[in-house]
Every structure is written in C-alpha cells, then in structure tokens.
Amino acid sequence: MNNIDLKGMPFNLNDEEIKWVNETKNNMSIEEKIGQLFFLIGFTTEKEVLKSVVNNIRPGGMMYRKTGQKNVVEAHKTLQSASKIPMLLAANIEAGGNGLIEEGTFYGHQMLVGATKDEEYAYKLGLISGREAGSVGGNMAFAPILDINKNFRNPITNVRSFGDDKETIAKMSSAYVRGAQDAGISVTIKHFPGDGMDGRDQHLVTTHNTCEVDEWRESFGMIYEKSIKDGARGLMVGHISLPAYMDKYASDKPELKYYPATLNPVLLNKLLREELGYNGLTMTDATLMTGFGQMGKRKDLVPESIAAGCDMFLFTRMPEDDYKFMMDGYKNGVITDERLDEALTRILAMKASLKMNGKTVDELVPDNFDKINKEEHDRWTKELAYKGVTLVKNDENLLPLDNKKYKKIGIMYNGNESLEKAVFGEEEKGLKVYEKMVNALNKQGFEAFYYDFGNIMNVLQDMQKPLDEWTSQFDAIIYLTKKEVMSNQTSLQLNYKAMGFDAPWFVKEVPTILVSLANPYQTYDLPMINTVINAYSATEHIFDAIAEKIAGKSKFEGISPVQLDFKEIPIIL
Numbered sequence: 034m035n036n037i038d039l040k041g042m043p044f045n046l047n048d049e050e051i052k053w054v055n056e057t058k059n060n061m062s063i064e065e066k067i068g069q070l071f072f073l074i075g076f077t078t079e080k081e082v083l084k085s086v087v088n089n090i091r092p093g094g095m096m097y098r099k100t101g102q103k104n105v106v107e108a109h110k111t112l113q114s115a116s117k118i119p120m121l122l123a124a125n126i127e128a129g130g131n132g133l134i135e136e137g138t139f140y141g142h143q144m145l146v147g148a149t150k151d152e153e154y155a156y157k158l159g160l161i162s163g164r165e166a167g168s169v170g171g172n173m174a175f176a177p178i179l180d181i182n183k184n185f186r187n188p189i190t191n192v193r194s195f196g197d198d199k200e201t202i203a204k205m206s207s208a209y210v211r212g213a214q215d216a217g218i219s220v221t222i223k224h225f226p227g228d229g230m231d232g233r234d235q236h237l238v239t240t241h242n243t244c245e246v247d248e249w250r251e252s253f254g255m256i257y258e259k260s261i262k263d264g265a266r267g268l269m270v271g272h273i274s275l276p277a278y279m280d281k282y283a284s285d286k287p288e289l290k291y292y293p294a295t296l297n298p299v300l301l302n303k304l305l306r307e308e309l310g311y312n313g314l315t316m317t318d319a320t321l322m323t324g325f326g327q328m329g330k331r332k333d334l335v336p337e338s339i340a341a342g343c344d345m346f347l348f349t350r351m352p353e354d355d356y357k358f359m360m361d362g363y364k365n366g367v368i369t370d371e372r373l374d375e376a377l378t379r380i381l382a383m384k385a386s387l388k389m390n391g392k393t394v395d396e397l398v399p400d401n402f403d404k405i406n407k408e409e410h411d412r413w414t415k416e417l418a419y420k421g422v423t424l425v426k427n428d429e430n431l432l433p434l435d436n437k438k439y440k441k442i443g444i445m446y447n448g449n450e451s452l453e454k455a456v457f458g459e460e461e462k463g464l465k466v467y468e469k470m471v472n473a474l475n476k477q478g479f480e481a482f483y484y485d486f487g488n489i490m491n492v493l494q495d496m497q498k499p500l501d502e503w504t505s506q507f508d509a510i511i512y513l514t515k516k517e518v519m520s521n522q523t524s525l526q527l528n529y530k531a532m533g534f535d536a537p538w539f540v541k542e543v544p545t546i547l548v549s550l551a552n553p554y555q556t557y558d559l560p561m562i563n564t565v566i567n568a569y570s571a572t573e574h575i576f577d578a579i580a581e582k583i584a585g586k587s588k589f590e591g592i593s594p595v596q597l598d599f600k601e602i603p604i605i606l
Contacts, residue, residue, distance in 0.1 A: 037378050043266040043313045050385040058377055067360050069093035069380050072347045078108040087115040090352050093380050094121030101135045102402050109170035109398040119389035123173035130165025137165045138410045141417050145569035147195035147594035148421040155205035157413045159212025168405050170398030172387050173219045177209035179256050184602045185554040186232035188525050191518045192569050196594025199252045203259045210263050222260045224271030226294050227253035235272040235324035236520045239293050241605045245277045258309055266313045270294045272324030301342030314379045316345035336362020344376040418574035423591030428563040431544055433585025436478040439508040444470050445486040447527050448515035466571050473580035487530040507543045515550040525552045557599050
C-alpha cells in the first residue's frame, strides 16, 4: 500500500472523501484503472465521438483548447455524463479565461504581469482564469508556468514566463496558485524540472536544464517549493533533463543522465517527491512532442512514463494504440500494482479535493459564464496593461511625442501568424493589431496610418522615389512587432520580406520607435532603434496604454522582467 498522506497537503481530504477514493479504486476493473491514467486532448465537440472515446478508453481527464462557450459547455456535459468517474477538464489558461473560452478574458501573458512587480496582478490572473474556466465546467489549469527565461533564444517560454528573476517568478507563481484555487479549480505548475535554460523547444527535441545542483536548488527548486507549500495540487513534468543532478546523485546510472524528467525516476522520486516533498498529482507534458518520442519506441515509452513516477499520461498519438501499450506495460510488469495504485490514488484524490464526488452533471458543468463579472475582469485587464507596459530605451529623448511636431506616424508591422491561423487555418477575428495601434494613436491627436512595408509592390514603387520624398510621408515611424510564442517554432527572431527592405534601414532618416507586442528581446534584431517599448501582450487595452504613454498622457510604470544583455547559454548535444 502506498504512503500518500491524503489528509495532508495538497489534497486535504476528509474521512468521507478518503473513503470515496478507496471504494472507487476497489470497485474499478483493471481496464478502468488503466484508462484513468490518460489525459486526452479534446479534438472534437461531437457528442457521439466523445461518448465513444469515454466508453473505449475511460480517461481520467481531457483538455480543450480555445472553443466557443456553448461548444465547451456541451462537450463538458457530454463527457461528464458519459464518464462513470467524474473527469478532470483542463485548459491552458495561462493568460486568462480565453485559453478555454473564445469569449473569455485575455488578461495578459505572464511576462506582462511580471513587469508590474506586483503579485496582486498574478493573483488576479489566477482568479480570472479559474472563475471563467470553472463557469463552463473546467476544473484544472495547465498553469502557471514556473520557468525561468534565462536563455533569450528559447522559442517557447518567453512571454509565457514571469521573466528571469527567480524571486519575482516565485511570488508571482505562488499568487496565481492562490488565485486559481480560490476560484475553485486546481493548478498544474509546469514544466518540471524547469524550462528556459535551453535555446530549443521540447516540442522538437529533448531539452536540458543546464543548472548546477546548488544553482538549481536556489532558483528553480526554490520557485517550485514555494508553489508546493502554497498548495499546488498538480504538476506537469517536462521532456527536460537535469544532467548535473544526475551526475551528483545517480552517477551509477549514466544512461539516465540526459533522460527527460518524464522518463526519469531519479528526478521524479528523489528530487521531486523526497527533496521538494511534493505529494500531489504529476502528469507528463504532451507526449506527442519529439522531446518524449525521440527517447525510444512508443510502445515502451508509454508505460515507462508511469513506471518512472508520472501519475497521468498527457495526449495520445492514437488513443487505442496508446491504451494497448499501457495495458501491455502493466501485464508485462513494467507498471507494478503498487505504482498503479499510487497513481490512481493521486488521480482520485485530486478529484475528491475538487469536491467532484457525488456531484450531478449540472453541478460539475454549471454553464454560468454569462454571470461572471465581466466588467470587473475588464477593469483589471486595463489596470494591468497600464501598469505593465515598459519603456526599455529612450536614448534620444524622443518620448513623449508632441502630436503637433510629430503628427504623421507611419505604422510598419512585422509579426507572425496567430496560433489559430497557423495551426487551424482560421483567420484572426476583428481588427489587425496594426489597425488597433493606428486607432489608439489617432485618439491621442496623431494622424497615424498603416504603411504596408513588406509589400513587394510598395518596395518597388518606393525605390523609384527620391529619399526626401519618401521620408516626407512621416514625422515618425513606429516599427510594430508581434513575434509570438508558438509550439514548433524554432526561433523568435524577426523574418523579413522584400529583400530586407522592410527592415528599419531608415532609423537615421526618420525618428523611429520600436513597439514589441510580444517577444521582449526584439532589440537583439533591432539594436539600431534607440526608442523601445515592450508591451508583452496584445490585449484590448494595451494599445490605448501604449498610445497614451507615447503622447505623455500616462507614465511608463513597467519594469523589464528580463535582462536584455543577450548572454548565450550553450546547449548540450
């Protein structure tokens, strides 16, 4: 029998809830027990398909990406109705309720919160995310992100992190945990043992946390320990290794030195469970990532992740295949009865801690998003925007801009596609970000206009004009960028069209301001621009905040949450 303390943190169960956990376990078939290990991706909202998945796999949880409110509610009700045991229903609500609900609040990326240096804003991020997700039956946040963005080349952490200062990250992460759990949902702190050191993306390769042991304990370890002490019930394990720890504590297992934590019993048991004292639920990060798949044959890796110490298995290549691999692993002794019992105990304890046992479907999926205080959430979002926007450079004392002297402002845009367009082929809804910037500046008395700088026809026409004729179009130029984090993207550096003519070659000809709506390290690509504003998130209020600060109507209050000295951290091959 495992020695999990169900009455202690983070589950804090009472006798009745512990009785439910044990009775539920004892009444489950082996097929049901194996099914509970799976956390599937919500790839459809069609009722019959969802019912079939639940009947065939009996999963412990499912995670949806951003979907319309009505569709989310319908899918969640279908899942909870079809499932014998209530399901964990999660979402990547890292920046607000919009991570689950299309109509939800986009409060701001964690780095915008980090720029405020005020944990109240992180608490509100957790509270908004939890309230809105919970209003449609979501009960688990795949957030907050505890990663330290030390490597400016990392293409996946970036604005999703609170920054690179360990103390700031620790207090912000802990505040999110409190906010989300006060809203009635669980968190899943991630990505253990910590991303942000490697310059690559674990979606594409097994990455490495290059900290020495003492350095790790004083940074990543301290951050995890604080959120654990504040009651984090869930933890996501990354496809990330920690070689220095393995050298020190498992030198007799050299084959595991570069093994990702998802498959590494030393990191999961000695470091996480024993040293950090973590008693909660663990799950793998998405197992469709190459960082997981490159380590061996999938039929072996599926059960090995549970055997190593992960309690749940996130996403499948093909549900029936992975279920068979997991069952075979149990039958062949890869997953022992003791390990299976331990994983199931934590899965059911998580559900009991969320008071899911005994609830009706309507109680599990309340459908009350429309009753959420949207005005309050919008007010908090506006406060965050004005508090977080950061003036990084004003070396030429260009700001604030006088709207009489600098009347005509050309907006030139360089950014990447939205996730929806890149992955799902869906066009972005509403105004483009450069149109929002134009409108916000015009409200401040400027005559701003979008200049399509990357259009090759414009380039050819421009090259036929005398330089003074071209520059006379502008009193100032805002070079607007939004190079945004996206899975499977290898770099956050800017891309150019039109033979590089759309790079800011004109900075000595026309006063120029760089405004980054995402990647805060854009000055690495654009060191020639001496006036720089970082906004970290393209929320609805961010544009007015930027425009007012450019016009001098509002002070810049944000403090850069990352160092901009561009130190290189070598990768391990």
